[in-house]
Amino acid sequence: MVTWDQLTKExxxxxxxxxxxxxxxxxxxxxxxxxxxxxxxxxxxxQPLKVKLGLDPSAPDIHIGHTVVLQKLRQFQELGHEVQLIxxxxxxxxxxxxxxxxxxxxxxxxxxxxxxETYQKQLYKILEPGKTKFYYNSxxxxxxxxxxxxxxxGKVTVARLLExxxxxxxxxxxxxxxxxxxxxxxxxxxDSVSLHxxxxxxxxxxxxxxLMGRTLQGAYEMNDGQVAMLMPLxxxxxxxxxxxxxxxxxxxxDESPNExxxxxxxxxDNLMLKYFELTTSIGNDELRELEQGxxxxxxxxxxxxxxxxxxxxxxxxxAGAADEAEQHFIAVFQKRTLPDEIEAALLQxxxxxxxxxxxxxxxxxxxxxxxxxxxxxxxxxxxxxINEQKITDIHALIVPQNGxxxxxxxxxxxxxxxx
Amino acid sequence: MVTWDQLTKExxxxxxxxxxxxxxxxxxxxxxxxxxxxxxxxxxxxQPLKVKLGLDPSAPDIHIGHTVVLQKLRQFQELGHEVQLIxxxxxxxxxxxxxxxxxxxxxxxxxxxxxxETYQKQLYKILEPGKTKFYYNSxxxxxxxxxxxxxxxGKVTVARLLExxxxxxxxxxxxxxxxxxxxxxxxxxxDSVSLHxxxxxxxxxxxxxxLMGRTLQGAYEMNDGQVAMLMPLxxxxxxxxxxxxxxxxxxxxDESPNExxxxxxxxxDNLMLKYFELTTSIGNDELRELEQGxxxxxxxxxxxxxxxxxxxxxxxxxAGAADEAEQHFIAVFQKRTLPDEIEAALLQxxxxxxxxxxxxxxxxxxxxxxxxxxxxxxxxxxxxxINEQKITDIHALIVPQNGxxxxxxxxxxxxxxxx
Numbered sequence: 001m002v003t004w005d006q007l008t009k010e011x012x013x014x015x016x017x018x019x020x021x022x023x024x025x026x027x028x029x030x031x032x033x034x035x036x037x038x039x040x041x042x043x044x045x046x047q048p049l050k051v052k053l054g055l056d057p058s059a060p061d062i063h064i065g066h067t068v069v070l071q072k073l074r075q076f077q078e079l080g081h082e083v084q085l086i087x088x089x090x091x092x093x094x095x096x097x098x099x100x101x102x103x104x105x106x107x108x109x110x111x112x113x114x115x116x117e118t119y120q121k122q123l124y125k126i127l128e129p130g131k132t133k134f135y136y137n138s139x140x141x142x143x144x145x146x147x148x149x150x151x152x153x154g155k156v157t158v159a160r161l162l163e164x165x166x167x168x169x170x171x172x173x174x175x176x177x178x179x180x181x182x183x184x185x186x187x188x189x190x191d192s193v194s195l196h197x198x199x200x201x202x203x204x205x206x207x208x209x210x211l212m213g214r215t216l217q218g219a220y221e222m223n224d225g226q227v228a229m230l231m232p233l234x235x236x237x238x239x240x241x242x243x244x245x246x247x248x249x250x251x252x253x254d255e256s257p258n259e260x261x262x263x264x265x266x267x268x269d270n271l272m273l274k275y276f277e278l279t280t281s282i283g284n285d286e287l288r289e290l291e292q293g294x295x296x297x298x299x300x301x302x303x304x305x306x307x308x309x310x311x312x313x314x315x316x317x318x319a320g321a322a323d324e325a326e327q328h329f330i331a332v333f334q335k336r337t338l339p340d341e342i343e344a345a346l347l348q349x350x351x352x353x354x355x356x357x358x359x360x361x362x363x364x365x366x367x368x369x370x371x372x373x374x375x376x377x378x379x380x381x382x383x384x385x386i387n388e389q390k391i392t393d394i395h396a397l398i399v400p401q402n403g404x405x406x407x408x409x410x411x412x413x414x415x416x417x418x419x
Numbered sequence: 420m421v422t423w424d425q426l427t428k429e430x431x432x433x434x435x436x437x438x439x440x441x442x443x444x445x446x447x448x449x450x451x452x453x454x455x456x457x458x459x460x461x462x463x464x465x466q467p468l469k470v471k472l473g474l475d476p477s478a479p480d481i482h483i484g485h486t487v488v489l490q491k492l493r494q495f496q497e498l499g500h501e502v503q504l505i506x507x508x509x510x511x512x513x514x515x516x517x518x519x520x521x522x523x524x525x526x527x528x529x530x531x532x533x534x535x536e537t538y539q540k541q542l543y544k545i546l547e548p549g550k551t552k553f554y555y556n557s558x559x560x561x562x563x564x565x566x567x568x569x570x571x572x573g574k575v576t577v578a579r580l581l582e583x584x585x586x587x588x589x590x591x592x593x594x595x596x597x598x599x600x601x602x603x604x605x606x607x608x609x610d611s612v613s614l615h616x617x618x619x620x621x622x623x624x625x626x627x628x629x630l631m632g633r634t635l636q637g638a639y640e641m642n643d644g645q646v647a648m649l650m651p652l653x654x655x656x657x658x659x660x661x662x663x664x665x666x667x668x669x670x671x672x673d674e675s676p677n678e679x680x681x682x683x684x685x686x687x688d689n690l691m692l693k694y695f696e697l698t699t700s701i702g703n704d705e706l707r708e709l710e711q712g713x714x715x716x717x718x719x720x721x722x723x724x725x726x727x728x729x730x731x732x733x734x735x736x737x738a739g740a741a742d743e744a745e746q747h748f749i750a751v752f753q754k755r756t757l758p759d760e761i762e763a764a765l766l767q768x769x770x771x772x773x774x775x776x777x778x779x780x781x782x783x784x785x786x787x788x789x790x791x792x793x794x795x796x797x798x799x800x801x802x803x804x805i806n807e808q809k810i811t812d813i814h815a816l817i818v819p820q821n822g823x824x825x826x827x828x829x830x831x832x833x834x835x836x837x838x
Contacts, residue, residue: 094566097573144565147513153598154516158577159590161598171578179580179601180572186598 001037002044011043018043018079025278027204030211030228038198038227042081051076052084052197054188057092058107060118063250064312065234065243068278069201070126072231077131085123086191087116090138097180122253125316140194141187152186155219161185164208189213193220199227206230234278239268257313261325264309268403269301272308280311345414347400359384359396368408383409420456421463433462437498444697446623449630449647457617457646461500470495471503471616473607476511477526479537482669483731484653484662487697488620489545491650496550504542504553505610506535509560510603517597541672544735559613560606571605574638580604583627608632612639618646625649653697657820658687672735679735680744683728687822688720691727699730764833766819778803778815787827802828
């Protein structure tokens, strides 16, 4: 282990530079000093750090939420380090041993292989292939025999495992925890033992599992346990829930350029800077400028968002596609002539029934039409849109969201505000 | 599954006979009806039942306490059934994965083999070799891979395992339970799955583990789960603690005829019938007669105990050795002229220091000698004995036990009563 004083001035500068870059946007680094020491060692010896990310083998569709950790991996690669991507095929191949879960279905060897190829294709839009190694954890976990498993299990206590948030809640609530579930964090942790990982990345919801890797490396007498680098969870298009495919609030990196561009434009303004910081490679200085411009009002939020949208399309489909998507958006936008500033219209929650309201009633309630008859006619004529989507069914039921744009013809707009 | 009415009169009689015999002396049968049904099936089909006992591979010295379950197995064999003896070598070979326990030392293949041979030699003093099958559980547990282990673990919940008495106490007391420990009951249970066991025998302290075997057979879809047959724990020579080698209160079946005979004579009177019932093959009728004789005073306890002692020597060393041991005991007994009824002498616990007292002080305190000087002289002359063992060191420290016989010369005796 090298000390600070043993480094040359240049090496100290390089350590500072790397430290500055890798810390950006992180939610937590455990422990911070260990990461600094690892960077010092790497700079001193020229030996790259091994930075690990585990991938769910059952869900290979990558969205912007996933790119938070991927961007961080990319930064490590640019600093000369190596990325270990673990496809958790061992768990995937097992499925749910209790046979009770419908979501955890058993994957065949072909499923796993196909998903891995899908991953690779998408991940290389962000990562450098030459500094990325793929691993299937079945290649070591599948070889463990019962006595190896008992040795592994001997390294942790039941009480420690019951501290994991979801286990603690279920145990307290008398909901069953099947014993094999205790092994999920242990398997992930054992991957780090097997690969001598230096740093493991994950969302803050992975804290327990990643720290278990650190513990286990210690128990297997790898003195220098891995560092947990925890990234914030990115809220999805709704601005509230974590971005996820199942909630539908995501931007998939394999979606078409126009979809990516359009969806990006629907991100809530207040999240824009977070998206820039965590999911693009825009530099720290530029990021600070952007922030100041938005605060001072010299940068229009819509313009900043268009820049983000274009950047995403560029990242995932190239510069040409990015230009086209921008042109397409401007054309549609201009044709529709959505005014820059849209007036807010308050909608009382008591008007809703189970969160819904008929389109006809909505138009009248908001004062966009004076009667139900007039509202029905506008709908039949195809003049009514919500968020630029035409509503033609006069019986349509709407579940209004804050910020929805309700439009009649080319001139009348309001932006919903639920109260 | 055969019903009672489908059996012939002779078969019904046979079921009753077997049921009567196998129930004798049991502490609990779970569930009773299932055992009855299994016997009915066996009588109906002629297919013997598989009756299992697990053996600790690290402690092959069998004592009378172990013979409680062995006698029960023998009864099953006499009724035509088959015995499965499982040598738990898999766990023994692992040792303690945490490396913290000094007692659970790792056994080599040679250790296990040597212990198994020692077992066999001793066990065949009670069991019929032709109806006894030995198994090493490493032959199936050693073959399990990680995915098999996860399937096994998926059959039970953490809460169920934490119900086991020792786990519950440790968890409540914040004492560590290492995860591999959860597998000890599961491994024992899996042995029953692997061998399609019908009935598992064990002491009442094995209730949890044996019922786990029943649960697991169910989970592996062996509809007809094993029956737990739980035997009482036998108190040792002290009449209080469970007989065990580490407490020293045991009669080993490989001890010399004179040791077995002599130790048996030191069993407390009130336990004699329990020893007869649980550890000999004396018939139920004879047992009742003996009980009545002792109650009515027509049978002297010493004579009954001599019969028990002779029976043990006969079982473990043959009839010739039994006669000799009896003669030896009578000869020693007559030479020493121990009186039939020995007066009790009370010893106040406050006379003891850390449970001990000097031999000199003991003699004076009990009033057997009037002075320390006199007591020392008696000891030096070799006239003092405790439990027929000569004490010649005048500095000897004694840890007196209830019922100890303290003797000076050939006439003075007392039996200690600690108060």
